[in-house]
Amino acid sequence: MxxxxxxxxxxxxxxxxxxxxxxxxxxxxxxxxxxxxxxxxxxxxxxxxxxxxxxxxxxxxxxxxxxxxxxxxxxxxxxxxxxxxxxxxxxxHETATAELALTLTLAAQRGLPEFVRNAESGTWKSRMTPGLADKNVMILGYGGVGRAIEDRLLPFETTVVRVASRPRTDDRGAVHGVDELSELLPEVDILIIVTPLTSKTTGLVNDDVLSALPDGALVVNVGRGPVADTDALVRHATEGRIRLALDVTDPEPLPEDHPLWSLPNVLISPHVGGASxxxxxxxxxxxxxxxxxxxxxxxxxxxxxxx
Incomplete structure (x- = not known):
């Protein structure tokens, strides 16, 4: 004592x-x-x-x-x-971060950013949105936060693909290694990034990773901004090939004239994953x-x- x-x-x-x-x-x-x-x-x-x-x-x-x-x-x-x-x-912070990851994902998948913009001009315009049910969702960085996100995704009738630095098996089945990314990404509808920032994960989500995703895929980042290559994100989102929902960016705070702000297929929150x-x-x-x-x-x- x-x-x-x-x-x-x-x-x-x-x-x-x-x-x-x-x-x-x-x-x-x-x-x-x-x-x-x-x-x-x-x-x-x-x-x-x-x-x-x-x-x-x-x-x-x-x-x-x-x-x-x-x-x-x-x-x-x-x-x-x-x-x-x-x-x-x-x-x-695991629960709060998982809440925000699910919030960003649902908002982007059900078109809420567009509906909010329409509300500002009093525009009633409905459309079909991708939704979350039956989607293949990859969690990149499967630790405590990743598992909390998975807990919230499964009731939405999704298929969850889990990726960590090394492959392993747990009570829920296989966790893939990061070296399997190129094989897995073509079937992924939603990529949720939650990996910590290290020398090995800096720039991990680069042009090659984004190019491997199918057209219309959603990339959600609630991990760290530098895990994703910002230039590559801007390029793919500007081309309309992928959509983004970002709680973290590189740099932070994101400058007011940064191109990510003006893209209609990008949803940004100001690094508030744990702020509940x-x-x-x-x-x-x-x-x-x-x-x-x-x-x-x-x-x-x-x-x-x-x-």
Whole structure:
């Protein structure tokens, strides 16, 4: 057992939500802007937005664990000081991200962007739309978020093709390896990208991948913008060969004069995959579990990096 624990959170909103803690735990606020409030902070929770880019500041304190508020941690390994244990926010964002992936997919498949534009001019214009039932949907990047997306797709009577970095078999059958993409893509109606950003996945969805998709296919990206080649996306969407529903782009934020904004077959949301009312209570639950682990001198959850 540990006699005392100091925990930092970035703002009063999260501090108030965490609520009462054991007497052995001191909760302080540190937003990575000013000096750290203590020289020792056992559990550091960085800001949700922009926290990763300033993660080097944990070198200013003695720490046992840095608990991110994001699932993704691309680039953190290059900025994290030596001797730090870093955990991601698995269990916090999977459901919300899956909700948005399904929302974007349904909206694009049922023509909602066009209907919204028509409503602005008072135009009543119906048409047949592709829909979701009976479609072949590929989930590219089958982890926790990918499985949550699959859970929501199956009741819509879809066929789900799952692709990960390496092939494997689980309780739902085969998970294909990424090296099988070229064989699988010609039969895919909807490609949902949820893979994390690494050196191997940067630019993974390139011109060759997009060209292998059938005409009229929908590409949904709720992973990371640089996983897809933006120039290739613009070219294929401009030609009208594919449709896009993007929660993430490269660059971010997308400049107001970027050609993706003006294409009628492109739907864009501003990187809000995890931004739902479920985030705060789930983040609080994770922080409190990590506190319990540290007090009991146990291994924390979700460790993804040790430097």
């Amino acid at each position: 540990v006699d005392s624990l100091i925990v930092s959170v970035p703002d009063s909103r999260l501090a108030n939500a965490v609520g009462d803690l054991p007497d052995a735990v001191e909760l302080v606020e540190w937003d990575f802007e000013g000096a750290p409030p203590r020289s020792r902070i056992d559990l550091v929770v960085p800001p949700y937005m922009g926290g990763s880019s300033r993660i080097g500041r944990v070198a200013e304190v003695s720490s046992r664990l840095v608990q991110s508020q994001s699932i993704g941690y691309d680039g953190v390994d290059e900025l994290l000081p030596e001797g730090i244990t870093f955990a991601n926010a698995s269990t916090v 009312g479920a985030m705060l209570p789930r983040m609080v639950a994770l922080i409190r579990r990590q506190i319990d682990h540290l007090l009991a001198d146990e291994e924390p959850e979700n460790i993804v990096l040790r430097t």
